[in-house]
Amino acid sequence: MAGISSYGAYIPPHRLSLDALSGRAPLDGGPEKAVAWNDEDSVTMAVAAGVDCLAGFDRKLVDAVYFASTSYPFREKQGAALIARALDLGRELQATDYSNSLRAGTTALRAAADAIDAGSATCVLVIASDCRMGAPGSSLERNSGDGAAAFLVSKDSAIATMEASRAVTDEIIDVWRSEGDDFVHSWEDRFVVQEGYAPRMTEAVDGLLADGDDSVSDYDKVALYGPDHRSRAGVARTLGLAEGQLTDAFFGRLGNAGVAFAPLQLVAALENGRPGERILVANYGDGADALALKVNDGIEQLPARRAVGWHLERRQPVTSYDQYLKARDLGTSEWEAQAGPGLSATVHFRERDSNLSFCGQRCRACGAVQFPVQRVCESCFARDDFDGTRLSDRSGKLVTWTFDYFFPTPAPPTVVGIVDIGGARVHMQLVNCAPDDVRLGMPLEFEFRCMHRAGGRPNYYWKATPAAEPATSEGR
Amino acid sequence: MGKDALRDKVSVVGVGCCHFGENWDQSPSDMIVDAAYEAYADAGIDEPQKRIEAVFTGSLYTTQGPHECADALKLFERPVSMVSNYCATGTDAFRFGVMSIASGLYDTVLVVGYDKPKDRGVSGPSVMMDGVRDLPRTPAGWFSLCAATYFDRYGAGREDLARIAVKNHHNGTLAPKSWLKREITVDDVLGARMISWPFGLYDCAAQTDGAAAVVLSRSDLARGFRDDPVLVKAVTISSGPNPQKDPGNDFLSWKPNGWAAADAYEQAGISDPRSEIGVAQVHDCFSLTELLAYEDLGFCDKGSAKEHIADGKFELDGDLPVNTDGGLKAFGHPTGATGVRMIYENTLQLQGRAEKRQVKNPRLALSHNLGGHPTACGIAILGRD
Numbered sequence: 025m026a027g028i029s030s031y032g033a034y035i036p037p038h039r040l041s042l043d044a045l046s047g048r049a050p051l052d053g054g055p056e057k058a059v060a061w062n063d064e065d066s067v068t069m070a071v072a073a074g075v076d077c078l079a080g081f082d083r084k085l086v087d088a089v090y091f092a093s094t095s096y097p098f099r100e101k102q103g104a105a106l107i108a109r110a111l112d113l114g115r116e117l118q119a120t121d122y123s124n125s126l127r128a129g130t131t132a133l134r135a136a137a138d139a140i141d142a143g144s145a146t147c148v149l150v151i152a153s154d155c156r157m158g159a160p161g162s163s164l165e166r167n168s169g170d171g172a173a174a175f176l177v178s179k180d181s182a183i184a185t186m187e188a189s190r191a192v193t194d195e196i197i198d199v200w201r202s203e204g205d206d207f208v209h210s211w212e213d214r215f216v217v218q219e220g221y222a223p224r225m226t227e228a229v230d231g232l233l234a235d236g237d238d239s240v241s242d243y244d245k246v247a248l249y250g251p252d253h254r255s256r257a258g259v260a261r262t263l264g265l266a267e268g269q270l271t272d273a274f275f276g277r278l279g280n281a282g283v284a285f286a287p288l289q290l291v292a293a294l295e296n297g298r299p300g301e302r303i304l305v306a307n308y309g310d311g312a313d314a315l316a317l318k319v320n321d322g323i324e325q326l327p328a329r330r331a332v333g334w335h336l337e338r339r340q341p342v343t344s345y346d347q348y349l350k351a352r353d354l355g356t357s358e359w360e361a362q363a364g365p366g367l368s369a370t371v372h373f374r375e376r377d378s379n380l381s382f383c384g385q386r387c388r389a390c391g392a393v394q395f396p397v398q399r400v401c402e403s404c405f406a407r408d409d410f411d412g413t414r415l416s417d418r419s420g421k422l423v424t425w426t427f428d429y430f431f432p433t434p435a436p437p438t439v440v441g442i443v444d445i446g447g448a449r450v451h452m453q454l455v456n457c458a459p460d461d462v463r464l465g466m467p468l469e470f471e472f473r474c475m476h477r478a479g480g481r482p483n484y485y486w487k488a489t490p491a492a493e494p495a496t497s498e499g500r
Numbered sequence: 501m502g503k504d505a506l507r508d509k510v511s512v513v514g515v516g517c518c519h520f521g522e523n524w525d526q527s528p529s530d531m532i533v534d535a536a537y538e539a540y541a542d543a544g545i546d547e548p549q550k551r552i553e554a555v556f557t558g559s560l561y562t563t564q565g566p567h568e569c570a571d572a573l574k575l576f577e578r579p580v581s582m583v584s585n586y587c588a589t590g591t592d593a594f595r596f597g598v599m600s601i602a603s604g605l606y607d608t609v610l611v612v613g614y615d616k617p618k619d620r621g622v623s624g625p626s627v628m629m630d631g632v633r634d635l636p637r638t639p640a641g642w643f644s645l646c647a648a649t650y651f652d653r654y655g656a657g658r659e660d661l662a663r664i665a666v667k668n669h670h671n672g673t674l675a676p677k678s679w680l681k682r683e684i685t686v687d688d689v690l691g692a693r694m695i696s697w698p699f700g701l702y703d704c705a706a707q708t709d710g711a712a713a714v715v716l717s718r719s720d721l722a723r724g725f726r727d728d729p730v731l732v733k734a735v736t737i738s739s740g741p742n743p744q745k746d747p748g749n750d751f752l753s754w755k756p757n758g759w760a761a762a763d764a765y766e767q768a769g770i771s772d773p774r775s776e777i778g779v780a781q782v783h784d785c786f787s788l789t790e791l792l793a794y795e796d797l798g799f800c801d802k803g804s805a806k807e808h809i810a811d812g813k814f815e816l817d818g819d820l821p822v823n824t825d826g827g828l829k830a831f832g833h834p835t836g837a838t839g840v841r842m843i844y845e846n847t848l849q850l851q852g853r854a855e856k857r858q859v860k861n862p863r864l865a866l867s868h869n870l871g872g873h874p875t876a877c878g879i880a881i882l883g884r885d
Binding site for chain 2: 366367368371378379392394395396402403423424425426427428429430431437438440442447448449450451453459464475476478483484485
């Protein structure tokens with residue numbers, strides 16, 4: 025039976041204080057939400073969650089990629105294909121985007137299990153990622169947060185078996201976004217909860233329990249999507265959940281991460297999961313999905329992931345609401361931001377291994393690693409005698425640095441450096457690193473980021489970030 | 501051919517330079533005419549259409565290529581070529597002129613370097629977004645990459661760089677055609693807004709419009725133009741790997757500097773540059789670029805620049821005055837013109853015509869350009885005899 029063999033997550037480090045949103049001075053330890061910065065979006069977060077999920081796995085085993093999001097930057101042009109390229113998964117795979125509903129993440133997870141049970145795939149990477157935009161001043165802006173969750177779904181179900189699923193589908197105008205809208209709209213929230221969210225969630229869960237002749241008390245953990253803390257607690261009451269059964273939804277720390285919200289709660293449940301535990305996940309959007317999982321012994325062997333816990337601890341407070349508006353391009357400017365035709369599509373095509381997959385080459389004659397791809401070896405001058413080698417999951421070391429005060433960014437300066445990656449030297453921007461913390465020789469790792477949006481398209485590449493201590497499995 | 505094949509074969513017989521600055525009311529052609537006709541007059545040429553056999557031009561921002569110069573000066577029915585080598589463009593155009601005469605093909609040629617960056621609507625280089633790698637792509641960001649490493653290794657700091665800017669601003673006040681004529685203090689430099697650490701505004705050269713021109717002739721014909729022609733002792737260009745991806749780069753010096761210097765000194769027969777060279781114009785696009793040039797060109801030992809800066813070695817009355825006209829910092833930096841402007845200044849210095857900024861009795865004068873990431877270094881050495 026299909027199940028989960030690995031998981032990962034990404035939560036952007038920037039945290040916007042809800043007090044700052046209300047124009048008050050932020051309190052230490054006060055409620056906040058995770059916000060994607062100007063160089064992040066649903067794609068970059070998805071890639072980061074994918075990297076976390078794939079750590080220790082042979083990427084060539086992945087034969088399908090399902091990407092779920094309501095906030096993918098393109099209306100046409102596949103996200104899963106872009107993410108597969110950034111993760112260097114090769115071309116021999118099936119790719120699908122799941123979109124247009126907050127339920128897309130659990131729908132993709134269920135579809136992955138179905139594909140495996142049907143034999144049309146053996147190892148599916150499912151990533152749910154969302155970066156939803158609430159209009160400035162709206163309650164959605166307050167409640168929403170950004171993040172991504174990733175799962176490897178395969179037949180061996182090493183860490184959790186997907187035992188059952190149930191879906192109900194309903195048509196309702198509750199939250200929506202039309203062509204051309206920047207922000208999510210919502211009908212009156214009391215209607216949305218009373219006729220949409222609450223009844224459909226209980227309907228799906230009750231249906232799943234009836235199918236399995238189960239009762240909700242048979243589950244150790246119940247993860248529920250919720251538009252806000254109060255509505256979610258209401259559904260938990262209706263379902264009759266006991267103390268400790270309902271998982272933490274991280275309101276006041278992460279925020280409602282849209283498509284990724286329920287999947288992130290599932291990641292957190294697995295992060296602390298013990299063999300034999302049963303987990304119930306319910307998700308809402310134009311109906312509801314319910315999934316039942318059982319944790320397996322293999323969870324003890326999975327190397328620690330950064331997952332939700334590590335990312336929640338990694339915080340970079342945003343010092344002003346104005347900075348947030350700049351980061352999300354919600355300010356006004358005399359000029360259209362970074363106008364012009366943008367990248368040449370042909371150059372992008374030729375350089376996609378370097379720019380998207382962050383692959384360099386190793387000289388077969390002398391062994392030197394170099395970047396980007398070039399015809400004549402920098403070290404021994406051998407011609408056209410190279411093997412490709414991926415740099416994105418190697419570690420690097422800072423050779424030298426400067427602070428650039430002119431590159432457009434919400435909070436200058438931009439930290440820029442030369443990074444040594446296995447002997448290759450690469451000029452890169454550093455993120456998650458205050459100027460005072462920059463040190464020659466500091467160890468670095470790499471994150472997929474949006475460099476700019478020239479031409480009205482996101483243009484992606486990689487940035488360096490201080491190498492983190494390996495995640496520990498203390499939570500388990 | 502030996503390394504000394506060029507030495508003394510070619511002479512500078514006339515130099516000209518327009519006023520560098522934000523020349524809002526001048527086109528590239530206007531500045532080219534100012535510089536070239538001053539050089540003609542300096543060489544005693546009153547019929548340039550008859551005397552100039554070939555033209556070598558250099559410009560980075562041109563929209564018309566070599567025709568811009570040919571049309572401005574009405575020099576047709578002869579070769580007019582354009583050279584492009586980033587900030588080393590001026591020295592490279594000069595080099596092609598020298599080689600064309602040394603080859604025996606021409607007797608007299610004109611070299612013109614010019615640029616008009618102030619028509620672009622930006623102060624300094626623009627932030628380019630036509631790729632995704634290597635961003636931000638600005639010269640300040642590139643040239644600052646030796647700072648963290650150099651400071652860490654040799655204990656120098658922003659104050660040492662500031663003294664270079666103070667010196668060049670002072671020298672600029674003494675040059676009639678320089679753009680900036682304002683003395684500054686070390687505190688001014690340290691307090692200015694940051695551009696790219698450790699460079700504040702005053703650590704950066706002034707990007708200006710400008711043009712400079714040189715008339716070259718066979719040395720055996722040079723005295724037919726004027727009594728005090730200046731000999732070309734050496735001219736070279738060295739390319740280097742992009743230091744940002746060069747696996748062996750230590751970010752303590754710029755490789756092309758040392759390579760070009762070794763070649764130029766061999767061409768000129770110089771064994772001890774620090775005692776033989778009497779005056780130098782070095783590329784000070786940023787204060788640190790000048791500091792590294794002191795060491796890379798052998799004006800002092802590696803790591804010792806800050807001591808020599810402190811004791812005034814490179815000031816107008818020091819042992820080896822550098823950037824006597826204010827350099828790129830104060831005279832201005834119209835990219836293609838800069839290398840040729842340096843030839844103009846060194847020629848005046850060797851001929852004793854540098855007025856208030858004249859250094860004492862120089863016999864050899866060096867000029868130095870560093871361009872690209874940096875990826876090219878040009879050096880020219882002129883001599884009085």
